[in-house]
Amino acid sequence: MAVPIAGIRRPALDPSPLSAPFWAAAARGELAIQACTGCSKMHHPPVPVCPDCHGTAFDFAVVAGTGAIYECSVMRQARVVGFEAMVPYACVVVELDEQPGLLVVGNLLGAPVEAARVGSAVRVHFEPYGQGDLQLPQFVLVAGAKAR
Amino acid sequence: MMPIRNRVAIVGSAYSRIGRHLDAPLGALALEATASAVADAGLTLDDIDGISNYPNPSRLNAGNVDGVDLVTVNYLARTAPLRHLRWSCSITQGTITSSLVEAVHAVAAGACNYALVYRAMHSPHGPFGIADVRRVSGNGEFLAPYGLSNTVMAFALPYSRYMAKYGATREHLATFIVRNRRNAAMNPDAVFFRSPISRQDYLDSPMVAEPLSVLDCDMAVDGCGAVVVTTAERAKDLPVTPVYVTGCVALGLSYDHAPVQTLEGFMHSAKRLASTLWDNAGVGPADIDHLNLYDGFSYFPLLWLEAFGFCPEGEAFEFIQDATTEPGGRLPLNTSGGALGMGRLHGSPQLVEAVRQLQGRCGERQVQCSMSLVQAGSPLHGCGALVLSAER
Numbered sequence: 270m271a272v273p274i275a276g277i278r279r280p281a282l283d284p285s286p287l288s289a290p291f292w293a294a295a296a297r298g299e300l301a302i303q304a305c306t307g308c309s310k311m312h313h314p315p316v317p318v319c320p321d322c323h324g325t326a327f328d329f330a331v332v333a334g335t336g337a338i339y340e341c342s343v344m345r346q347a348r349v350v351g352f353e354a355m356v357p358y359a360c361v362v363v364e365l366d367e368q369p370g371l372l373v374v375g376n377l378l379g380a381p382v383e384a385a386r387v388g389s390a391v392r393v394h395f396e397p398y399g400q401g402d403l404q405l406p407q408f409v410l411v412a413g414a415k416a417r
Numbered sequence: 418m419m420p421i422r423n424r425v426a427i428v429g430s431a432y433s434r435i436g437r438h439l440d441a442p443l444g445a446l447a448l449e450a451t452a453s454a455v456a457d458a459g460l461t462l463d464d465i466d467g468i469s470n471y472p473n474p475s476r477l478n479a480g481n482v483d484g485v486d487l488v489t490v491n492y493l494a495r496t497a498p499l500r501h502l503r504w505s506c507s508i509t510q511g512t513i514t515s516s517l518v519e520a521v522h523a524v525a526a527g528a529c530n531y532a533l534v535y536r537a538m539h540s541p542h543g544p545f546g547i548a549d550v551r552r553v554s555g556n557g558e559f560l561a562p563y564g565l566s567n568t569v570m571a572f573a574l575p576y577s578r579y580m581a582k583y584g585a586t587r588e589h590l591a592t593f594i595v596r597n598r599r600n601a602a603m604n605p606d607a608v609f610f611r612s613p614i615s616r617q618d619y620l621d622s623p624m625v626a627e628p629l630s631v632l633d634c635d636m637a638v639d640g641c642g643a644v645v646v647t648t649a650e651r652a653k654d655l656p657v658t659p660v661y662v663t664g665c666v667a668l669g670l671s672y673d674h675a676p677v678q679t680l681e682g683f684m685h686s687a688k689r690l691a692s693t694l695w696d697n698a699g700v701g702p703a704d705i706d707h708l709n710l711y712d713g714f715s716y717f718p719l720l721w722l723e724a725f726g727f728c729p730e731g732e733a734f735e736f737i738q739d740a741t742t743e744p745g746g747r748l749p750l751n752t753s754g755g756a757l758g759m760g761r762l763h764g765s766p767q768l769v770e771a772v773r774q775l776q777g778r779c780g781e782r783q784v785q786c787s788m789s790l791v792q793a794g795s796p797l798h799g800c801g802a803l804v805l806s807a808e809r
């Protein structure tokens with residue numbers, strides 16, 4: 270069971286063989302996305318078979334961790350057990366710069382929740398998960414960047 | 418392919434009592450609605466030889482007691498009882514409309530003669546929709562660590578993109594919300610009967626997960642909706658006004674690979690479903706004069722208006738501003754009050770309303786219509802849509 274971080278109790282994470290490389294990279298402070306060795310297309314969450322070429326061989330490519338907010342929502346009520354102390358919190362869906370439509374989820378940290386806006390430029394930031402040496406990819410605004 | 422084209426008819430429809438928290442167990446409400454729908458068709462339970470539903474409990478972390486938290490076809494078969502069943506079906510995702518489409522096909526194929534279709538929903542006391550995820554694997558690994566386990570938040574995401582992409586605001590949606598509640602105010606079956614709200618009530622309603630507020634979510638209720646279908650030929654022998662199934666489709670698959678629902682993924686699947694329905698029915702948007710679009714979350718009808726081609730993509734929030742979709746307009750929308758006004762009944766407020774409007778049984782809220790579009794469900798999680806006609 271994960272231990273609370275600043276009053277937050279995240280669910281215990283049980284990585285699968287598919288997702289383990291993602292979490293191992295995150296523990297090193299790297300955002301790594303599954304990439305098909307056959308056609309180079311990146312997929313998130315990781316897939317067992319490439320939907321583009323049906324290949325089954327993959328690498329995990331370290332990406333820049335930059336992108337723009339594609340969709341977002343601010344939770345205003347305590348409706349998720351373990352996250353009561355974090356309310357209000359912003360969840361952002363980030364389209365990574367490396368590939369159109371490649372989406373990764375995070376919380377927006379280091380800014381008021383009102384700053385979570387579709388189009389704003391963000392970059393990855395890692396914080397401790399509260400379970401072993403796991404780290405969680407999160408996002409912060411890129412200062413001075415123009416929204417897209 | 419052999420399209421349905423009015424070979425099957427809906428001949429009975431009913432609701433149980435509907436309320437925030439009723440004293441009766443869900444099993445009793447399901448018996449009430451299904452018996453009433455069968456009686457409405459001029460039939461008896463012994464005539465029913467087919468049954469179809471979507472059984473899942475209506476909320477996260479629900480119990481699993483048959484007759485309390487959900488009502489399976491097994492429960493109804495032995496409790497009603499239905500002694501002459503020859504066909505049964507429980508779909509794994511969707512709403513009442515998707516299970517109805519299965520029944521339509523079963524009747525058309527001759528698997529059964531009179532199929533009963535229902536959706537029963539239980540709303541227990543206490544907070545609704547609290548997510549409590551202790552251990553995650555699969556797609557949840559990329560959502561739950563961020564507190565993104567709540568259904569409202571998951572569905573807020575595509576709407577955030579719609580608003581940003583096209584410039585839609587809560588002010589725009591207020592027009593639909595207020596009108597929906599005005600429709601519900603004329604519907605004695607609705608949980609919000611005689612309780613209209615103002616634009617300001619909507620704009621002031623507390624946010625759950627922005628941009629969705631409490632009044633953007635349908636109201637959880639105890640209740641059940643039910644219909645009976647048979648062939649158009651058999652319908653002639655019943656003492657009822659049949660409503661014909663001109664076309665139907667049950668679909669709702671995600672074509673995109675992403676950790677969350679996206680606006681683009683929603684629209685891709687919704688347009689696929691819409692074009693399939695128009696092909697199957699042999700009609701198009703210009704033939705429709707009554708709209709019943711699923712409003713489990715308030716913004717869904719905007720996306721469906723666009724997907725079905727009633728207005729161009731990205732314009733529905735403007736399309737709904739004039740009187741076109743009001744009860745006296747060219748395309749009255751959700752005259753029952755929809756899920757937002759009638760209660761969280763997974764498509765029954767769309768389906769039963771269409772049947773009764775086409776039969777001319779809606780009293781104070783009756784509109785002039787001859788061909789009704791019914792859609793309920795998410796294009797990414799199972800969805801059923803039908804064109805229903807008063808004339809064969």
Ligand SMILES: [Zn+2]
Pocket residue numbers: 305306307308309310319320321322323324
């Ligand atoms: Zn590939």
